Amino acid sequence: MTDIREIFRDEVVTRATVRDVELPYGAGTMALITLDNGFDHTKPSTFGPGGLTSLKEALDTVAGRTDLAAVGVVGKPFIFAVGADLKGAALIAEREQALQIGRLGHDVFRRLGELDVPSFAFVNGAAMGGGLEVALHCTYRTISSGVPAVALPECFLGLVPGWGGTQLLPRLIGPAAAIKLIVENPLAQNRTIKGPDAFALGVADAMFEPADFLEESLRWAARVLRGEVTVSRADHTGVDWSTTVADARALVDLKLRGASPAPYRALDLVELARTASRDEGFDAEDRALADLLMGDELRAGLYSFDLVQRRAKKPAGAPDASHARKVTKVGVVGAGLMASQMALLFARRLEVPVVLTDLDRERLDKGVGYVHAEVDKLLAKGRVSADQANRLKALVTGSLTKDAFSDADFVIEAVFEDMKVKKKVFAEVEEVVSAECVLATNTSSLSVTEMAAGLRHPERVVGFHFFNPVAVMPLLEIVRGTETDDAALATAFAVGRSLRKSSVLVKDAPAFVVNRLLTRFMGEVIGAVDEGTPLEVADHALDGLGLPMTPFALLQLVGPAVALHVAETLHEAFPSRYGVSENLARLVAAGKPGVYAPDFSLDPEAVALFSGGTSPSTAQEVRLRALRALAEEVRVMLDEGVVSAPQDIDLCMILGAGWPFHLGGVTPYLDRTGVAEPRFLSPGVASVPA
Numbered sequence: 001m002t003d004i005r006e007i008f009r010d011e012v013v014t015r016a017t018v019r020d021v022e023l024p025y026g027a028g029t030m031a032l033i034t035l036d037n038g039f040d041h042t043k044p045s046t047f048g049p050g051g052l053t054s055l056k057e058a059l060d061t062v063a064g065r066t067d068l069a070a071v072g073v074v075g076k077p078f079i080f081a082v083g084a085d086l087k088g089a090a091l092i093a094e095r096e097q098a099l100q101i102g103r104l105g106h107d108v109f110r111r112l113g114e115l116d117v118p119s120f121a122f123v124n125g126a127a128m129g130g131g132l133e134v135a136l137h138c139t140y141r142t143i144s145s146g147v148p149a150v151a152l153p154e155c156f157l158g159l160v161p162g163w164g165g166t167q168l169l170p171r172l173i174g175p176a177a178a179i180k181l182i183v184e185n186p187l188a189q190n191r192t193i194k195g196p197d198a199f200a201l202g203v204a205d206a207m208f209e210p211a212d213f214l215e216e217s218l219r220w221a222a223r224v225l226r227g228e229v230t231v232s233r234a235d236h237t238g239v240d241w242s243t244t245v246a247d248a249r250a251l252v253d254l255k256l257r258g259a260s261p262a263p264y265r266a267l268d269l270v271e272l273a274r275t276a277s278r279d280e281g282f283d284a285e286d287r288a289l290a291d292l293l294m295g296d297e298l299r300a301g302l303y304s305f306d307l308v309q310r311r312a313k314k315p316a317g318a319p320d321a322s323h324a325r326k327v328t329k330v331g332v333v334g335a336g337l338m339a340s341q342m343a344l345l346f347a348r349r350l351e352v353p354v355v356l357t358d359l360d361r362e363r364l365d366k367g368v369g370y371v372h373a374e375v376d377k378l379l380a381k382g383r384v385s386a387d388q389a390n391r392l393k394a395l396v397t398g399s400l401t402k403d404a405f406s407d408a409d410f411v412i413e414a415v416f417e418d419m420k421v422k423k424k425v426f427a428e429v430e431e432v433v434s435a436e437c438v439l440a441t442n443t444s445s446l447s448v449t450e451m452a453a454g455l456r457h458p459e460r461v462v463g464f465h466f467f468n469p470v471a472v473m474p475l476l477e478i479v480r481g482t483e484t485d486d487a488a489l490a491t492a493f494a495v496g497r498s499l500r501k502s503s504v505l506v507k508d509a510p511a512f513v514v515n516r517l518l519t520r521f522m523g524e525v526i527g528a529v530d531e532g533t534p535l536e537v538a539d540h541a542l543d544g545l546g547l548p549m550t551p552f553a554l555l556q557l558v559g560p561a562v563a564l565h566v567a568e569t570l571h572e573a574f575p576s577r578y579g580v581s582e583n584l585a586r587l588v589a590a591g592k593p594g595v596y597a598p599d600f601s602l603d604p605e606a607v608a609l610f611s612g613g614t615s616p617s618t619a620q621e622v623r624l625r626a627l628r629a630l631a632e633e634v635r636v637m638l639d640e641g642v643v644s645a646p647q648d649i650d651l652c653m654i655l656g657a658g659w660p661f662h663l664g665g666v667t668p669y670l671d672r673t674g675v676a677e678p679r680f681l682s683p684g685v686a687s688v689p690a
Contacts, residue, residue: 004049004100008088011048012037014081016058021072027222028069030120031062034076035134041078047130048085049104055134056108063115069225071115073134074122074214080147083129086157089293090302098290105130105163106282112137118225122217123204128153128192132203133161136168140224140231141203142217146210147195150203155262156186157305158297158662162289166269167281173202174236175244175270182270183248183263187255190661205231237274245271259546260297260662296672300664307651307665312502315478315493316644323490325436327498330354331411333425335367335398338442339414341470344371347395349499354396355404364398371396406432410495412440412464417565422451430455438488440464444562445511445569448481458483462492465512467656475656476501477512504652507642510573511566513649514656516642517666518554519566519578520633524626525551526581532613533622535595535602541622548658556594560587577633583610627675634667 014037021032033055037045045051062071075081084105092098112119112134121135123143128151135141143150152161152169160166161182170178181201185191199207208216223229245267252263265288272284292298330346332339335358346354358364372393379389397404405411411433413425426439433439439461441451452461463479476496480489489505496503506512511519528538539552555563564585570578586609587595595606617625634649643649650665663669 004092004097004104007091007097008048008050008085011050011085011088012039012043012046013050013054014045014047016051016055018058018061021218023069023222023225024219025222025226027225029067030070030072030218030221031065031068032072032074033058033062034074035081036076041076041125044079044082044126045075045131046082046085047105048088049101051085052104052108056111059108059111059115063111068117070118070120070221071112072120072122072218072221073112073138075125075127075131077125079125080121080123080127081131081134082126083131083133083153084163086302086305090299092293095290095294098293099286101293102162102286102289105133106286109134109137109163110278110282113139120217120221120224122214123147123150123195123198124210124213126150129161129165130163133163133165133168135203136172137164140205140221142206142208142213142220143195143199143204144210144213145195145199145207146213147198149192150181150195150198151185151190151192152182153186153190153192155183155260155266156190156661157301158260158262158295159292159301160262160266160269160285160288162285164282164285166266166285167273167276167278169203170241170270170273171236172233174234174239175241175274176239177201179244179248179267179270182266183252187252187263202233241271241274255548256546256660256662257543259544259660261295262292262297262662265292296664297662300668300672301661303664303668304650304654304661307647307654308502311647311651312504312655315503315505316648317505318478318493318503319486319490321490321494323486324494325409325438325487325491327409327438327491327495328352329408329410331402331405331408331429331433332356333402333411333413333429334358334415335360335364336414337370338466338468338470340367340370341468342412342414342442342466343367343396344374344392345470345499347371347392350495351391352395355408356396356398357400357402357404358398359400361400364400368396368398402428402432405429405437406434408433408437410438410440410491412442414442417443417446417562419446419450422446423454426451426455426461430457436460436487438462438491440492442466444515445566447510448479448508449483452481452483459485460488462488463506463508463512464492464496467514473656474500474502475514475652476503477506477514477652477656478503479506479508479512481508502651502655504643504648506652507640509637509640509642510570513637513642513652515566516570516637517630517633517649517653518657519563519570521626521630522551522555522563523567523578523581524629525622526555526584527579528617528622528625529610530581530583530613532616534616535607535610537619538617538622541619542626544623545663546660548660552595556596560584560592560594564588577629577636583612624675627670627673630666631670631675634670 014035016033018031018033021030023030035045119138121138121141126149152165154161206220332343335356343354356367375389375392378384448463452458462484465477467473478492525538529535539550567580571580592606597603646667653659653666
C-alpha cells in the first residue's frame with residue numbers, strides 16, 4: 001500500500017510553530033501555536049499529512065511541560081485554516097489510505113481537547129472544514145468579528161466533516177444549529193456564515209474586533225484562567241435529536257432525492273453524537289470518511305469545485321483586462337423586475353449612478369420604488385448601514401427619456417424578448433450616448449449580431465445575460481457578436497468581475513448555453529407527456545439526479561410563456577432537434593402559470609391541457625431519452641464552438657442551472673454513466689472516474 005505521504009507529495013505544508021506568551025494579569029504562560037503555510041491570505045492554510053504531522057510535533061513539545069497555564073492556536077493573518085488538502089484527497093486510491101488520513105486527523109486534533117491544561121482557539125480569519133474542527137477540539141474559542149467565512153463545506157463536495165465536526169459541534173450548539181452548518185448550508189450553494197453569526201450560534205465563546213483581536217483574546221483567556229470569566233454552555237443531550245435529524249433528512253430528500261450519500265451519512269453521524277463516546281464517534285467518522293473518499297461523488301465534487309474556484313476566475317477567451325473601459329455611470333433600459341434587480345446590483349457593486357428609463361411613469365416609479373424597498377430590506381437585516389442605504393437610494397434614479405444616458409459608459413437593455421423591440425431600443429440609445437459607451441443586451445436567446453446590425457458602432461454591442469434572481473445566481477453568459485471588439489468585451493468582463501459574477505465567454509448562437517440545454521432537456525420531458533406519459537411520471541423521472549427542481553417545477557419558475565418563446569426560437573434554428581409543444585402553447589393561451597397550484601399540488605385544469613397522447617413511456621425511458629438528448633446537444637455545441645471547452649459547459653450548468661456539484665458537471669456525468677458516446681472528456685477533467 002502506498003504511504004499517504006507519497007500521495008500528498010505536492011502538499012503545501014502548513015507549519016505549526018510554537019512561541020511562549022506571558023498572559024496578562026499574572027495568569028501564567030501560554031504556548032501559542034501559529035498555523036501558517038508560508039503564503040499570504042490568497043493561499044489559505046490546509047492540512048495534509050505534512051501539516052498534521054507538524055501540528056503533532058508542536059503538541060509534542062508542549063504536552064510534557066509543567067510550566068504552562070494554557071495552549072493557544074491562531075492562524076496567519078486573515079486565515080485561521082480552511083481544512084484538508086483536497087488535491088491530495090482526490091488521489092487516494094485505497095480504502096486503508098482513506099482510513100489513515102481520517103485517523104491521523106483525529107489523533108492530532110483530539111490532543112487539543114485532552115491536554116493537561118485548557119486550550120484556546122483564537123479564530124482570527126476564515127475557518128472552514130478541518131480548520132473549524134481544529135477550533136472545536138479546543139476547550140475555548142474566541143472569534144474575530146471580521147471573519148468572513150465559517151463553514152463545514154464537506155457535504156457540498158461529497159464528504160462529511162471527518163475530523164470531529166459531526167461529533168463535537170452538535171454537543172456544543174445543539175443538533176438543529178449543527179445540522180444547519182453541517183448539512184443545510186453546504187446544500188444551499190455552499191453558504192458560509194460570518195464571525196458574528198458563528199458567535200451568535202455559540203460556536204465561539206467570545207468575539208472581539210479585528211484591530212486588536214489577538215491582544216483582547218489573550219486578555220480574555222487570562223481572565224478565564226483566573227476564574228474571572230466563566231463560560232457556561234447549554235446541555236443539549238436532553239433535546240429530541242431523533243426528530244431534528246428526521247426533519248433534516250426529509251429536507252435533504254426534497255433537495256437530493258437520495259442522489260448523494262454524503263448528507264445522509266452526516267445526519268447519521270450527528271444522531272450518533274448524542275450517545276457515542278469520543279472514541280466511538282471518531283471511529284464512525286473515520287469509516288464514513290473512508291467510504292466517501294472512495295466514491296465517485298467526491299471526485300465529481302472536486303471537479304466541480306475546481307471549475308468554480310479556478311476556471312471561473314480566469315475565463316477562457318476573455319480579452320486582456322487592459323482593453324476595458326472605465327465605467328462611471330450605468331443606464332438600464334426598462335423598469336420591470338429584471339431591470340430593477342440589475343439596477344440594484346450595479347449600484348451596490350459598482351457604486352456608480354444608475355438610471356432606469358421607461359416610457360411609462362407608473363412603471364418607472366414602480367421600478368425605482370422596488371430598488372429603494374430592497375435597500376430598506378438590506379438595512380433592516382443589517383447588511384448595509386443607514387449611510388450606505390441613503391447613498392444607494394441616491395444612486396438609482398429614473399427617467400422617461402433616454403437623454404439621461406448621455407454620460408453613461410455602459411447601457412444594458414432589459415426589455416421584451418423581441419428582436420424588433422430590442423433593435424429599436426439600441427438605435428434610440430445610440431443617438432444619445434458617446435461612441436465609446438458599451439451597449440449590452442440581457443437577451444436570453446436572440447442573436448447579438450443581428451441586434452447590432454444597422455448601428456453605426458456595432459462593435460460596442462455585447463451580450464450580458466443574467467439569470468434570475470439577479471442577485472443570487474452567480475453566472476453571466478457574456479456573448480461576443482460577430483462585430484464585438486475587444487474593448488467592449490473586456491469592459492463586459494471587468495463589469496462582471498465587479499458585480500462578483502462568474503463570467504463565461506459564449507459564441508453568438510441561439511439561446512447560448514444554459515437555456516439551450518435546459519430547453520432541449522425539458523423539451524424531451526414535455527414531449528413524453530405530449531405522447532401520453534402521465535405528467536407525474538415524467539416530472540419525477542429524473543429525481544435520481546438530485547436536480548434542484550423537477551422539469552415542470554422549473555417551467556413554473558421560468559414561466560410557460562418564456563419557455564415557449566425560447567422553444568420557438570430554437571425550433572426555428574434547429575427544427576430537427578427542438579419541437580414546439582402544442583400542449584405548452586395551450587397552457588400559455590389559458591394564462592396558466594404552470595401545472596402546479598399555489599400549494600404545489602397539480603392543477604387539474606392545467607394537467608388536462610396535456611391530454612391526448614396514446615404512447616406513454618416509463619420513468620426510466622423518459623430519463624434515458626432526456627439524457628441522450630442532452631448528450632447530443634452538448635456534442636453539437638462543442639462541435640459548433642459555442643464555448644471553448646467542455647469545462648465551460650459544465651461551469652455554465654453548475655452556476656446557471658443548479659446542476660448538482662456531486663454529479664461533477666454535465667459532461668463528466670454523461671461520460672461516467674455511459675450516456676455520452678463519443679466521450680466528451682478533455683484532459684482537464686480526466687480525473688473524474690468513468
